[in-house]
Amino acid sequence: MDAMVRELSYAQAIQEAMAIAMEADERVFLMGEDIGVYGGAFQVTGDLVERFGTDRVIDTPISELGGAGVAVGAAVTGMRPIFEFQFSDFATLAMEQIVNQAAKMRYMLGGEVSVPLVMRFPAGSGTGAAAQHSQSLEAWLGHVPGLKVIQPATPHDAKGMLLAAIADPDPVMIFEHKLLYKMKGPVPEGHYTVPIGKADIRREGRDLTIVATSIMVHKSLEAAEALAAEGIDIEVIDLRTVRPMDKQTIIDSVKKTSRLLCVYEAVKTLGIGAEVSAAIAESDAFDFLDAPIVRLGGLETPVPYNPELEKATVPQVPGIIAAARDLARGVR
């Protein structure tokens, strides 16, 4: 069907989702730094300001904490803000409002309010922007009850999960890898949603399960194809949601493959892979494991500026291939 063959970039898919939601519901509006005439640091909001005006596409001053708080206040009083951080690193300035207010307000008030807030976090390395513009901090928010945290990996999911997030009555945090913005893929026309909390099996396989997040899904699929040539049949699961995590899909897969590799860009220690690994190690899939659970995450360093060093700090396809091969072949 025609709609299915249309290709959009990840950034265009997000923009289309926002436009559809704003058309359908006048409570939906956008807030962020330079999202108006500038179109956003990564051109995600693009020309939406021309379509919806400066009253609904609001350029904030450079005030992340206050801006986030204004979004929380607007959400709790009837609006549906979509707040863009220019880089996820700047969320470090707004953790108070995100974690103490947005995430807890409903609970602290005994269910008297909801906080239908969406926040977007351009994340990850690979742009040569160095240590303060390259972090992957989704694990922090994944540790916070009251929030939902997602990492769409494709244009299709970026649009569908954002539309699901906008419709969600609770705060949803979306981590978007900057290197995905230009990636193209099929995106259906019109309104559709992709459920929050469901992982997706991107590739079926028998020998090994890879659970990957965001851009690592694509690198893992590439590695899987390469290893298929070697006769190693890998199942690749796109986690898609950090909180609430879809453990069952992973458990079922591991029961089938008996081997688990977690691939994520964030710093390895206490990153998403730690939770995936622990969730399996305490599940009934444990008895099916034929080998240790391996994690490939970012190095225990800030992200350096030099491009070669920068690449070395996060998992790359050759490293994934090597780790997957060793794990599948039982090499220690």
Place this chain on the structure above:
Amino acid sequence: MDAMVRELSYAQAIQEAMAIAMEADERVFLMGEDIGVYGGAFQVTGDLVERFGTDRVIDTPISELGGAGVAVGAAVTGMRPIFEFQFSDFATLAMEQIVNQAAKMRYMLGGEVSVPLVMRFPAGSGTGAAAQHSQSLEAWLGHVPGLKVIQPATPHDAKGMLLAAIADPDPVMIFEHKLLYKMKGPVPEGHYTVPIGKADIRREGRDLTIVATSIMVHKSLEAAEALAAEGIDIEVIDLRTVRPMDKQTIIDSVKKTSRLLCVYEAVKTLGIGAEVSAAIAESDAFDFLDAPIVRLGGLETPVPYNPELEKATVPQVPGIIAAARDLARGVR
């Protein structure tokens, strides 16, 4: 020896460590909210202002981000600040300076500077202070290269690890459980250090390894004693340091006991236990595991005000006993 029998409270031990360091090194000073005449929200700084004056025991305005930044700037230019957050929850306001500046400055500047900064975070629940004054956020900082993160569990370690932290050239974050402040224990006189990065085996045992942090060390020891009566011999490891984590001590223990239970107060998902579990699941101790790795962490909720509900959100002794018994007996 007399010095060994002297008992101090956890808070007194910290205060003594700060006094010793300030006596020995005039670069050491204290910053925080109401740490002067008020003596600190938990009376940890107590009367130090009378001894060292307001120039070295500095009451800051209520400005966590700016205050943390001032401490970073002072540290990088030759001083050795000890910064107290009144509650660890307020660190949400200072993550920018802690994570983007303090943790990364040395790396970003290619080793040209060091940031000898100590920050103290009163953490945890149990005081009826509700959701915004009861969090355990050590996992966030444990995810950040460039920082060292510790959780002393006894007065002895509180003093010795703080003195080690003050002597450390890099930023050290200390999470202190509020319910430990009044706990008494033997504390040697004078200067001594307890190394950062070494876990401590608090109780030796053959049947099961419990890795616990902070106040959970004491609850776990209590559980272990109770189970000893049932003939279950439990090894209790006090993790003490979140980053860098002493994996070897845990690996060696698990190779001996073949069973691992992680007990921590923070929200279970993506808390410290996730990393402990994942580290073992990918280590050579994996082959020695006779059962799934179990985690007992906080519930996936904000901390409620009602005291009964509040208790229910974090692991308590009976729950630890039940979980340890089932795990040791192989009950699933």
Place this chain on the structure above:
Amino acid sequence: MASLKKVDESRTNQPFIYRQYSHEQLKQVLHKMYLIRRFEEGAEECYTRGLIHGTMHLSIGQEASAMGICMPLAEDDQITSTHRGHGHCIAKGAEVRRMFAEFFGKTTGYCGGRGGSMHIADVAKGNLGANGIVAGGIPIAVGAALSSKMMKTGKVAVSFFGDGANNEGAFHEALNMASIWKLPVIFVCENNGYGMSTSTARSTAVKNIAERAAAYSMPGVIVNGNIFSEVAEASFKAVERARAGEGPTLIESKTYRHRGHSKSDRNRYRTKEEIEDWMSNRDPIVLFENELRDFGIIDEKGIQGIREAVEQEIAEGIEFAKASPSPDVSRVEDYVYTEHA
């Protein structure tokens, strides 16, 4: 800027509230000021007797400020409050019984026992909640004002905060945004002279916090927070300005807390004399009582009647709280997320 002197003058030609409100309304105000005072004394007693746990921050001595600010507000106007928020909550229309129930951690409390004193709220009456984070409610009030403007509801948002809060970055960011967007929000700094143990002189680079309004091109008004009429007049003007779309106002309400900061305060940072002076010479309830008497709006008997009514309300409130059920521990995970229908 209003000042003590001004009130004396105004005695001659009727201060604001006597021109603006009926005698009945003013008696109601006195009633509510008693209610706040007695509610906090009652809560304090329950705490001392171990019926309430945790901690609490009492606003005893600041009742005129809470009442004066809320007087001109409509029921659907919204406020964000602070850790010292009992007075704001009652002034905005909350029932003391449900507040006591919350402090007792009961299901009948405003937060179902999940919030306690530090998160006391009454959303139905427009109180979006006290806040455990100093200055945490300021940007949230600006957000409420943004909703009002976008949805054209005509609602005004009020953010209460203390003198200590004015040194938080959130204060700066929020006031700047409210001003550039001309939002219907009123910033009320209840300056009781101290942030915990730290005096404004030690924490704040300006003498009067209202002076900082100029940094956001909004009016900065200083009122004697212990004189109801002054506070109400400043609030009334700020509300008019907000509803007219002219933007925010910063009101500095100078007052004093009679009690310590919280339940753990050795009061080392202020003198007995200072406390004594405020308690015996500037108690906002006594001042208002006298004013109403002088204006012949109420007599001893009337005052007695109110006092007794309040006593009963408090006693019933505490009984209600005691008698109410505690939440079932099995429900501890309710309200983390919105239950889907």
Place this chain on the structure above:
Amino acid sequence: MASLKKVDESRTNQPFIYRQYSHEQLKQVLHKMYLIRRFEEGAEECYTRGLIHGTMHLSIGQEASAMGICMPLAEDDQITSTHRGHGHCIAKGAEVRRMFAEFFGKTTGYCGGRGGSMHIADVAKGNLGANGIVAGGIPIAVGAALSSKMMKTGKVAVSFFGDGANNEGAFHEALNMASIWKLPVIFVCENNGYGMSTSTARSTAVKNIAERAAAYSMPGVIVNGNIFSEVAEASFKAVERARAGEGPTLIESKTYRHRGHSKSDRNRYRTKEEIEDWMSNRDPIVLFENELRDFGIIDEKGIQGIREAVEQEIAEGIEFAKASPSPDVSRVEDYVYTEHA
């Protein structure tokens, strides 16, 4: 407060710099202003040719501001800089060769190739580093000033930041603390009219950022940031005040960036005319050149000589950077923690 007019007057009776500095020093200033300009043009060219990756923020058009502020500083005085920090770095004494090397990601760069443009620093010369976080360096400078006061080193700290940064909470908190503690720090707001695409009119509630100084009881000075003498004079006075223990100063240096915000800027938010006007009528280097000529301090030949020297320095710097070794990937984990001896 200085202003354009003032300079004209001062022509008659010798502007500050001519009273204060030797002709040699002033020629050096011109030399450095060229050096900053040509360094950035060179870096831009290298970027376009793919020799430098990532992004960069050019301060072309703001050279007089960086030079004027740093002129009165001693070598051991310290600065914190911004994402637009190349000019500050050179003005404080950095070598362009090691800056180019950093941009090329080489071991000989100031940060060993780990920092790049956004973290360019020269700790030996007192530059504690550019910063990727808007306003991130402001409290750090206050901390440096606190060290100076506690260690009695007499050092002054300078924090450069932009107009956009003044709406961050960190600005508010830092200026307040600097003022109450009377610290030797100078806050320099380089107001180039825009924070990325957002004009000060759209982002900031006051007309002049210097007006906010009153909220911290410190002097607020506005200077024409494109006139070296004005900036240097304001900086000189602020340094004197700081060293005398009288506390901080806020200097607003009004200037303009000729280039886009960064390498990804469609320049939709300002007009060609506006840019053209600043480039052709207010270029700080042209203005200073003319002034030196008018005062007979330098002639065409002298100017030519400087230009050529700078060209060579730039060419050599780029060569040095190209020829320098890249860090070994195996060393990627160096510098995370301090290596214990």
